[in-house]
Amino acid sequence: MKHKKIISAVVGAAVAGTIGFGAHANEMVKYEVVDGTIPQSLTGVAGDVANGKKVAINRKKGNCLACHTMPIPEEQFHGLTGPSLEGVAERMNEAELRMRLVDPKVVAYDTMMPSFYRTGQHRVLKDFEGKTILEAQEIEDVIAYLRTLK
Template sequence: MRRFALSIAASMTAATMAMAEGVVAPAEVEFDEYGAVTVSLSGAPGDAENGRLLMNKGSGNCIACHAVTDLEELGFHGEIGPPLDGVADRWTEADLRGIVANAKVMFEGTMMPSFYKTTGYVRPGDAYTGKAAEGELAPLLTAQEVEDVVAYLMTLKES
């Protein structure tokens, strides 16, 4: 029985490692000269429904700065960033992936957070302690969450 359990554990570990192999680490993301990212960060297709959820909660919270008519039932939408209606007609998937991962590559000086970045911060805080964070920082969104948000954004067409 123990040998069987070890065999299952080894199989699950191998499967997890195989899935993680397709993930591009934040420090390894390759932006083109304009800031686009042509390669999937997770190695898996994005889930537009989960991307829609991330637009309003958690580390995504895109509507804090952007208006999106498709999400009007969610209440307050910000006006700091441009409206996202029709964004799929204005940008390619690679452009949107680059913007979500780290908009500062494409738009130097933008206020938009870098959602898939773990280094190069001036002084990130440690939650609500008033102290600087220690150790390695996690990105605001995982590689798959970036892909999910991009998949949702690709559904936002003018027509």
């Protein structure tokens, strides 16, 4: 019994680590969902591929590798919770990718993937109350990077 408790404490710590993203208190951009996609750029500024890759890797920002395999061989750890993002640009267009990042629960109700541009999520750390995980431009940068994964 005692042994079991220790294990769940360790698992709890690992999960808290996974959702321990950085946080932003910027004004939120309004966006429109059209048929489970977000067609309009959040910022109107073209995404920066190199920065998008950095945001995706950064454990305090996208932390995408916690759950996804990506074609980034220089990073050792790749998660298996979500599908591989190799070739994702062949499967999803920009509007679909934006929905997946902003608020994936709209299209995959019980997904484990965090909503990167939504406030008021349940199970967030105190630091995240009223804040989004990524800034609007960071979302656009990650989309630009994902669009290169052909």
